[in-house]
Amino acid sequence: MKIVGLTYDLKSDYKFKEGDPEDANAEFDHPSTIDVIAKAIEANGFKVERIGNAENLLERLGSLKVDIVFNISEGMFGRNRESQVPVILEMAGIPFVGADALTLGITLDKVMAKKIFIADKIPTPKFFEVGSPEQLSQTNHHRFPLIVKPRFEGSSKGLSESSRVQNKEELISQVEFIVNTYKQPALVEEFISGQEFTVAIIGNEEPEVMPVVQIKIDGKLQLKDKFYTFARITSDRLEYICPAKIPADLKKSINELALKTYRAVECRDFGRVDFRVDKEGRPYVLEINPLPSLSTEDVFKLVAENVGITYEDIIGKILQYALKRYNLN
Numbered sequence: 279m280k281i282v283g284l285t286y287d288l289k290s291d292y293k294f295k296e297g298d299p300e301d302a303n304a305e306f307d308h309p310s311t312i313d314v315i316a317k318a319i320e321a322n323g324f325k326v327e328r329i330g331n332a333e334n335l336l337e338r339l340g341s342l343k344v345d346i347v348f349n350i351s352e353g354m355f356g357r358n359r360e361s362q363v364p365v366i367l368e369m370a371g372i373p374f375v376g377a378d379a380l381t382l383g384i385t386l387d388k389v390m391a392k393k394i395f396i397a398d399k400i401p402t403p404k405f406f407e408v409g410s411p412e413q414l415s416q417t418n419h420h421r422f423p424l425i426v427k428p429r430f431e432g433s434s435k436g437l438s439e440s441s442r443v444q445n446k447e448e449l450i451s452q453v454e455f456i457v458n459t460y461k462q463p464a465l466v467e468e469f470i471s472g473q474e475f476t477v478a479i480i481g482n483e484e485p486e487v488m489p490v491v492q493i494k495i496d497g498k499l500q501l502k503d504k505f506y507t508f509a510r511i512t513s514d515r516l517e518y519i520c521p522a523k524i525p526a527d528l529k530k531s532i533n534e535l536a537l538k539t540y541r542a543v544e545c546r547d548f549g550r551v552d553f554r555v556d557k558e559g560r561p562y563v564l565e566i567n568p569l570p571s572l573s574t575e576d577v578f579k580l581v582a583e584n585v586g587i588t589y590e591d592i593i594g595k596i597l598q599y600a601l602k603r604y605n606l607n
């Protein structure tokens with residue numbers, strides 16, 4: 279029986295420091311998510327060896343007996359944090375599920391990712407980057423509304439109702455908040471009103487694009503000024519609709535763009551692409567997540583069931599795609 283190591287970061291492993299925002303450990307998983315993933319791997323006929331985070335991995339590296347690692351570790355600090363476990367595994371010659379360090383680093387940094395999208399003609403909201411509020415006082419021609427996000431965070435960290443700004447004063451204060459709280463530049467984007475979608479993809483040479491999921495906020499599909507904030511993630515104000523009931527041409531362009539984005543950053547085994555679609559029906563890629571949440575509350579279970587397979591099946595498929603890449607299946 280093959281042994282699958284499991285690398286992850288638990289919310290409880292994060293030690294809050296003074297000055298940390300309340301969402302500092304938002305990307306990390308609940309023990310229940312790790313249990314569910316471990317059970318799903320076992321249901322596919324593997325033995326699971328729980329490893330934990332990058333530090334735990336380093337401690338055990340010399341004596342680790344696993345055939346492959348299922349990595350969902352988010353890492354602790356900085357824009358290379360998601361790359362830490364993959365780089366250690368690569369150095370040790372241990373196969374692992376999911377994207378490699380380069381893809382994880384480039385996509386966690388949204389500015390880097392957007393430069394790739396632009397080079398590959400993947401539509402993404404217009405943007406600029408601001409390292410400090412002082413840089414803003416020199417420029418005066420902004421097209422509001424804009425949205426201000428941290429440059430390298432996920433899980434909607436740093437996003438609240440104030441992230442959407444309508445004038446220069448609000449822009450300055452939100453940039454100040456991001457730079458001071460998250461200790462990184464702010465990414466300022468044109469705000470796309472309209473609708474929001476997310477697309478899960480699994481596989482490699484011929485990736486499987488899963489059904490489009492639409493995000494409903496406060497019971498509305500036409501979101502206008504509404505968007506996904508940190509507070510909404512855990513509230514019942516947010517719903518996933520799967521499959522999205524949208525015109526065939528929009529579905530086609532979203533699917534094609536999702537696949538193009540997955541390939542552009544060389545995702546492996548699984549990933550998820552987030553979109554906004556403006557009032558005229560034009561889709562924009564917000565970001566790609568090569569390490570999307572596999573929590574049963576999130577979209578992977580939903581899309582699996584929509585195509586008639588179980589959560590355990592989709593985890594099994596992701597694992598099989600990885601094993602195949604290494605000729606281990």
Ligand SMILES: Nc1ncnc2c1ncn2[C@@H]1O[C@H](COP(=O)(O)OP(=O)(O)OP(=O)(O)O)[C@@H](O)[C@H]1O
Binds near residue numbers: 427433435468471564
């Ligand atoms: N340019 C934009 N226009 C409108 N809404 C946006 C824009 N950028 C981000 N948002 C809103 O903010 C949410 C989070 O943004 P984004 O996906 O870039 O960050 P994230 O924190 O990495 O996301 P996730 O929660 O998926 O990890 C989006 O789902 C969307 O609702």
Ligand SMILES: [Mg+2]
Binds near residue numbers: 552564565
């Ligand atoms: Mg997102």
